[in-house]
Amino acid sequence: MTNLTNPIKKQIIKIRGESLENDLKTLLYNERFFDITLKCSNGIVLGACKNILSARSNIFNNLIQHKNINNIEFEKIDSNAMEFILNFLYTCRIDLEKLTIDNIIEIYHATEYFELHVLKKHIIEYTKQILEYENDDSGKKLLSNFVKKFAFNTDNEISQILIEWLAKISLTSDEAEKDSLTLIGLRYFLCKTYNTKKPFATFELDIFEYIVIKINKIILNSLEIKDKQNEKENEIIVAKRMNYYLKLLTPCIDLRRIESDYIIKKIEPMNVFPSEMITDAYRFKLQEENNLFRSIRGIPIFRWNENNLRNNLYISKDGFTLQADQNLDAYKHVMGDLIIRGKGIYEWDIIIEKLCKIIYIGICDHKKFNQECYNNNNQYYGWVLGSDGFVYNKKNWKKYTSEKFKEGDKVTIHLNMTDKTCAFSVNNIRNDYVSEWKNIPSEVCPIVSLKQGSRLRVQHHFYYESY
Template sequence: MAPMETTRGYSLANDLKFLINNKNYSDIKIICQDELIIYGNRAILAARSSVLDRLLFNGMKESSINEIKFPEIKFHAMEIILEYLYTENFESESLSLEISIEAYHAADYFQLEQLQQKIVNFVKQSLKERHQCDTKENGEILAPKLLSKAVEKMSPLADNDMIKLLIEWISKTSLEVIGFDSLSFQALQCLLSQTYSSQGPFVTPEYTVFRYAVIQAANNISENAISIIEKKLPVWNDLNKMCEEYSENDSDSQYEEIRSELKEMLSTILPFIDLRRIDTNILVDRIEPLQLLSTSLLLNAYRFQAKEKKSLPHMRGIPLFEWNLQWDKNSKGSNLFLKECNTVVESNPGGLNTTHQNVRANNLIYGEGIYEWEVVIEETCIYAWVGVCTERGLDYNIFAGQQSCAWVLGSSGKCYHNNIGLHYVTEFGSGTKITVHLNMTERSIAFSINGVMHPPVSNWSNLPSKLYPIVSLNSPGRIRLSCVRDWNHIYYKNQKNLKLY
């Protein structure tokens, strides 16, 4: 709606915005990809964009007619362009995640670098807000969809801040939770090619990367093809199955019918999967029999592992504990309550519950590396406890420290495992911030209390290969899962001091 006459002259931005798509004051109409028309002013457009200046005042036909066509730019994206050109900004309600890629592509076309950065910042903030609130379409779902749109509109090999942002976001999300309808095959290739030698955070084991790519290819064939591949490539967590000797089954003949098609589709992606990060037994027993890889790719992996006597770390880049860490509503004691998007746990607030109960986080930790997360004891009880537990075997209604499958540090300053306690630090209370440093390479655990790091717990060596974050509390306890920290260093304990590598 146009501003009233009495408001003219008070705001240059508002007065110029009044001209956007105003047929009465325009001298050119812009025809967009979807055949919709938006009206503009030649002089303003040319003054604000060198691209438009060349198009509108270069002596070609656009200079003499009153319309110009942009067959690759949709109407809503062009609205953002004009709003920025006229007012040097855009209102938050003008842009949405759904049209952000179109708008960024249009800003790139018109060489509007500041607008590109504004759109990138908008997407970054929007994904973060969706992610924190755990909405139906959160960052884990939307970022892959946006990347799929981006590689359709723009070159995935370009030095592109939008694609970089989306790849960084997806790299911190396990591929196992990303649906095949969210991440296109072309977007997957872009992700893997740009993270192959990356030193940034990445949370998906390389075997799972391979499995996801093959199932993604099978998804383009049929549902039956997916079923066949899932039998031949078990999930990463099922190590026992993966290490079993491969045996022929009824699906082998069906697999042969789809193998050549799979191999063709995967030809552009397989070079960006680092086979050196996959255990030799898995390569031999599970991957090589699929006959999807070239001999050279397999030989390079075998030669590397034969020479080094081991594979590379299971994850590319910096192994990073998946950052969407929350308390698991399906893995807690009956008297515990979750609040604030499942980041806070309380023990029956106002109740008289004196029995310690447990809740674990939603992410399983496995693979070499240092995994760090923080919790805040917002309200202590008769000792609040922080630590880790195994994947199975925990009774959530019994104090974790009494159980053989849990290792916890309490606000008493003592550590407990299997009902055996030992002194670790001085007692602490409400307001204490605890950082857990879980070293899955050395299978050890250490704790920082209010920023002061202490050595690994001496009696807890050779921890299990798969663990969950856990806390144990009773009434009136309240514990907040504060954050998971990105890291690019490793803490190591020797006999005299702590060294930083």
């Protein structure tokens, strides 16, 4: 007889008859009631009762009734996931406290295999809570675990949730060396979002630089540099491996969204992109109808930048809502974490959830922000629309809208980086481009200025025309 290995050792001592759930749970841990064994992918064998499995799961019913077997082997379900499934089948209890970043995908895979739709729904909702309340790296690890567990071409509900969540996270060079996103996870993410029409937070150039840094870190971690005599040899190895890994990811990178100068100076010399792919990118850029094609895939979205946050300003956990303390008497200027460059049209919405004093919404010079902003004596900074209906830039202002803002209003910024022009809409009523603004720089960031309790939320522009 197969030796059973039960990972839970605690003895369940309950008075029978008081709780159906507890009574059924005793069957799960008492070998007297086992008439079938389940060998899991990690070699652990669990015992179970055929009648309960058949009654609770169509998949188990088919396996047991049609084949009349006393043991089943599962090559892709480990004992952790199987025990979670058995506990649910026996008691209908969902032990969410047992879910972790490391086992959620494994258990989700098991719910799909056994077609347990109720349990799967609870796991999906719990995953959403993790993405909302845990740090950004948790979602990256979940996506990496997903690609490791499922076939690369898999599309299901949890993969869509993870992809859409990661798309709203800015992939920065600083995080590339230390986050948990694997190369295969990154490749899956980029392939699935190549033609996305949904919110996206990372420019294509930044994606490429993130990839290069991540690959370089992976390669260096795999090398043993014992002395300086091996440095040249290691440089050759690094170059070869870099070339190999980059070629795996090149189909997922949209060169049309990267500036020509960067392609010429940085990308072409690497000899990793097919010449046809580079030529097609150049030809695309030369066509006049593509003049508004953006340097970012999907619909641009950003979060408020915590790096330039000051006292008495608060950002929500998801990064999209910014609030000033009631006691903040001086105006503070806060940028979004999206550096807008290149050509194309960029639009985003700011929802005025709470309005105290005048607020200012618009764009600013990314390169000069730290230098100029805190020496600025004005209430505003950059090229902005005030809630008083005036537009402002430096010492210049003029009346722009006939009405002042109120709480609940939606302000949309329409930025044309090809023509370097900017316009605003209030509650979907669009106004003309501000003709006096002829000095918008080549790199800008979203910005707001607020004080004394005002609260603003950024969201992607729903009526966005994708380019």
